[in-house]
Amino acid sequence: MSFQPKIVGFLCNWCSYAGADLAGTSRIHYPPNVRVIRVMCSARIDPTFVLKALQEGADGVLICGCHPGDCHYTEGNYKAMRRFPLLKRMLASFGIEDARVRLEWVSASEGQRFADIVSEMTEKIRALGPSTIKAKLNTDRVER
Amino acid sequence: MEETRIGVYICNCGTNIAKVVDCEAVAEAMGKLPQVTVARVYKYMCSNPGQDMICQDIREHGLNRVVVAACSPRMHERTFRAAVQSAGLNPYLLEMANIREHCSWVHEEQDAATAKAMALTRSAVLRVAKHEPLEKMSADMCPFTLVIGGGIAGLTAALELADAGHGVYLVEKAGQLGGTLARDDLTAPYLDSARDLMTERLTRVGQNEKIQVFLGAEVKKLSGFIGNFNATIRTAAGNGTGEERSVDVGSVIVCTGYQEFDASRITHYGYGKLPNVITSFEFERMLRAGRIQTHEGRIPQYVAIVHCVGSRNREFHGYCSRVCCMTALKYAHEIKSAIPGVYVSDLYIDMHAFGKGHEDFYRHSSEVKTLFLMYGKNAHPVIRKAGRGDDGERLLEVNEQLSGEVIEIPADLVILMVGMEARQDAGEVARLVNISQDKDGWFIESHPKLDPVATTTEGIFIAGTCAAPKDIPDSVAQARAAAARILGKIAKEKIEIDAVFAEVNEDLCSGCRVCNELCPYSAIDFDPVRRRSHINSALCKACGACGAACPSGAIKARHFTDQQIFAQIEGVLS
Numbered sequence: 001m002s003f004q005p006k007i008v009g010f011l012c013n014w015c016s017y018a019g020a021d022l023a024g025t026s027r028i029h030y031p032p033n034v035r036v037i038r039v040m041c042s043a044r045i046d047p048t049f050v051l052k053a054l055q056e057g058a059d060g061v062l063i064c065g066c067h068p069g070d071c072h073y074t075e076g077n078y079k080a081m082r083r084f085p086l087l088k089r090m091l092a093s094f095g096i097e098d099a100r101v102r103l104e105w106v107s108a109s110e111g112q113r114f115a116d117i118v119s120e121m122t123e124k125i126r127a128l129g130p131s132t133i134k135a136k137l138n139t140d141r142v143e144r
Numbered sequence: 145m146e147e148t149r150i151g152v153y154i155c156n157c158g159t160n161i162a163k164v165v166d167c168e169a170v171a172e173a174m175g176k177l178p179q180v181t182v183a184r185v186y187k188y189m190c191s192n193p194g195q196d197m198i199c200q201d202i203r204e205h206g207l208n209r210v211v212v213a214a215c216s217p218r219m220h221e222r223t224f225r226a227a228v229q230s231a232g233l234n235p236y237l238l239e240m241a242n243i244r245e246h247c248s249w250v251h252e253e254q255d256a257a258t259a260k261a262m263a264l265t266r267s268a269v270l271r272v273a274k275h276e277p278l279e280k281m282s283a284d285m286c287p288f289t290l291v292i293g294g295g296i297a298g299l300t301a302a303l304e305l306a307d308a309g310h311g312v313y314l315v316e317k318a319g320q321l322g323g324t325l326a327r328d329d330l331t332a333p334y335l336d337s338a339r340d341l342m343t344e345r346l347t348r349v350g351q352n353e354k355i356q357v358f359l360g361a362e363v364k365k366l367s368g369f370i371g372n373f374n375a376t377i378r379t380a381a382g383n384g385t386g387e388e389r390s391v392d393v394g395s396v397i398v399c400t401g402y403q404e405f406d407a408s409r410i411t412h413y414g415y416g417k418l419p420n421v422i423t424s425f426e427f428e429r430m431l432r433a434g435r436i437q438t439h440e441g442r443i444p445q446y447v448a449i450v451h452c453v454g455s456r457n458r459e460f461h462g463y464c465s466r467v468c469c470m471t472a473l474k475y476a477h478e479i480k481s482a483i484p485g486v487y488v489s490d491l492y493i494d495m496h497a498f499g500k501g502h503e504d505f506y507r508h509s510s511e512v513k514t515l516f517l518m519y520g521k522n523a524h525p526v527i528r529k530a531g532r533g534d535d536g537e538r539l540l541e542v543n544e545q546l547s548g549e550v551i552e553i554p555a556d557l558v559i560l561m562v563g564m565e566a567r568q569d570a571g572e573v574a575r576l577v578n579i580s581q582d583k584d585g586w587f588i589e590s591h592p593k594l595d596p597v598a599t600t601t602e603g604i605f606i607a608g609t610c611a612a613p614k615d616i617p618d619s620v621a622q623a624r625a626a627a628a629r630i631l632g633k634i635a636k637e638k639i640e641i642d643a644v645f646a647e648v649n650e651d652l653c654s655g656c657r658v659c660n661e662l663c664p665y666s667a668i669d670f671d672p673v674r675r676r677s678h679i680n681s682a683l684c685k686a687c688g689a690c691g692a693a694c695p696s697g698a699i700k701a702r703h704f705t706d707q708q709i710f711a712q713i714e715g716v717l718s
Contacts, residue, residue: 037713
């Protein structure tokens with residue numbers, strides 16, 4: 001069987017988690033590679049969550065929040081957006097490929113968009129192959 | 145410390161989960177995890193026997209944590225929290241794993257889906273072990289309601305609330321109230337006048353001082369949460385600048401209605417190109433004006449009514465628009481009363497006469513000699529210009545299903561029964577009030593059968609045709625149902641607030657003030673003497689932004705702590 005990437009999804013409760021629920025109620029099929037963890041807002045996503053997921057063996061991490069301007073908490077997604085480039089720069093210094101960690105906006109009405117993002121991300125990571133970060137991070141003893 | 149004893153409950157959801165996920169295998173795997181005392185499978189965990197099973201286990205096995213692997217927590221977290229609470233457990237010692245919306249409904253391959261269901265459930269087990277009991281708080285329920293849309297649903301909802309003595313802000317985009325029903329003449333099946341129905345509502349709304357009407361107005365912004373929303377209403381002024389007003393409301397009812405299908409999208413009917421091919425809405429205008437006539441001003445002798453224009457059609461809308469069949473019969477009746485000796489033919493796919501009095505109305509229409517012709521779903525009637533010797537201006541060629549013959553009927557006037565579709569701006573409304581739309585654009589209810597007027601956002605309700613095509617009685621019933629839901633909340637005066645909020649561990653706080661500026665609700669104060677930050681829990685809405693940013697790890701986002709999320713991450717990946 002081909003390589004099945006493990007992707008951890010951090011989804012905000014109000015837009016993206018509802019969007020993923022809508023993909024379900026609409027029976028829109030997508031690959032079973034993403035495992036979703038619900039947070040109230042994308043601003044709750046501490047960069048250490050992403051590092052922890054990679055350290056535990058995730059091949060990819062998907063962060064989803066409300067579209068800019070639509071945040072349930074007014075501007076939490078902007079905080080996530082501002083934090084993201086810093087995280088990416090740090091991940092790049094670990095040699096982590098760009099496609100492994102993504103930030104996307106998914107509204108409560110975008111079930112199809114969520115399914116499309118997961119499908120596309122799964123394919124991209126499958127092409128990259130398994131992550132070697134787990135081993136690297138563990139030898140470097142990066143823990144919180 | 146008390147020993148952790150976790151009960152894990154896997155729901156089959158009938159076959160919704162069980163047909164893709166091997167629930168027994170999930171239960172078996174969970175039963176082997178440390179700290180798990182019992183792991184069981186049941187048909188419908190949300191049913192009374194399902195909940196009773198959990199409660200009984202809590203008592204008998206001394207469970208102090210519960211995991212329910214079933215539907216989305218957005219669907220039933222409240223149900224199961226209440227269940228465990230009734231058995232004496234703090235409601236926050238429950239965690240759900242979403243193995244339906246995020247698993248069985250989106251995956252087909254059984255092994256992969258079962259493995260994923262195990263990962264999600266294991267993640268919930270590891271998380272719940274880190275849960276702490278939390279106490280709820282309460283907030284005031286603002287007794288005012290914002291009703292968006294002034295059609296029959298909006299007017300009814302507003303009256304229901306105002307009659308009970310509560311203030312309503314009724315916002316209508318158009319320059320007058322009434323919505324699409326205001327364009328109708330008579331209504332099926334009892335042929336009472338739409339104008340009369342409307343006048344009764346409009347007069348009462350006009351006289352009720354509890355209802356404040358905003359015409360030519362839109363809601364531009366909605367913030368807050370149930371019981372405590374703030375809405376910005378913009379009324380249009382002549383030069384387009386408009387005036388804004390901010391109002392506080394406890395609930396919102398969305399009654400934004402539908403729009404008619406654009407008949408010109410079906411090119412072979414020639415709507416917009418051929419004269420005397422008109423839509424049902426244009427015909428309704430003729431009826432209200434009291435004169436049925438052709439483009440040339442003649443009285444038609446042959447009228448053909450074509451059903452399902454844009455509805456029950458894969459290319460356009462797959463669904464049935466529900467009201468057109470009876471409206472078509474109503475047209476047949478009105479045409480016959482207005483024009484003696486007129487021939488009316490009614491071209492349908494199936495006659496949907498589902499409602500009270502509808503079947504009688506259909507029978508009555510057949511008795512007054514309307515010619516009913518059944519066409520096939522994929523064999524739409526063809527409209528041609530009539531020849532010299534033919535009656536009527538045009539001919540409609542129908543492959544008639546019951547006789548199996550191709551029949552040509554004359555027509556001076558062709559009425560296209562256009563269906564209902566979601567409004568073009570429905571997406572904007574959905575974003576404004578934070579609710580979902582289905583694939584056809586209709587707003588989605590919290591539960592299609594058991595909770596048809598609530599949405600997944602607490603305090604936001606939907607009524608009428610913005611949720612799906614429906615007739616007047618159903619729209620009115622929904623409007624009253626939504627109002628009743630709100631009256632129940634107003635009567636309680638308080639709404640319970642989740643015990644989920646953030647708090648500062650003052651021993652760890654370094655007084656850096658990074659969190660102070662991050663909070664969108666200004667819930668964080670700084671004590672300059674002690675050099676510590678403090679969170680006002682009544683103002684905190686639990687987004688967790690401060691928790692993620694605190695460099696000292698001093699802020700705890702209750703119920704979404706670092707330890708709980710780390711446990712979840714380990715769970716999904718182990």
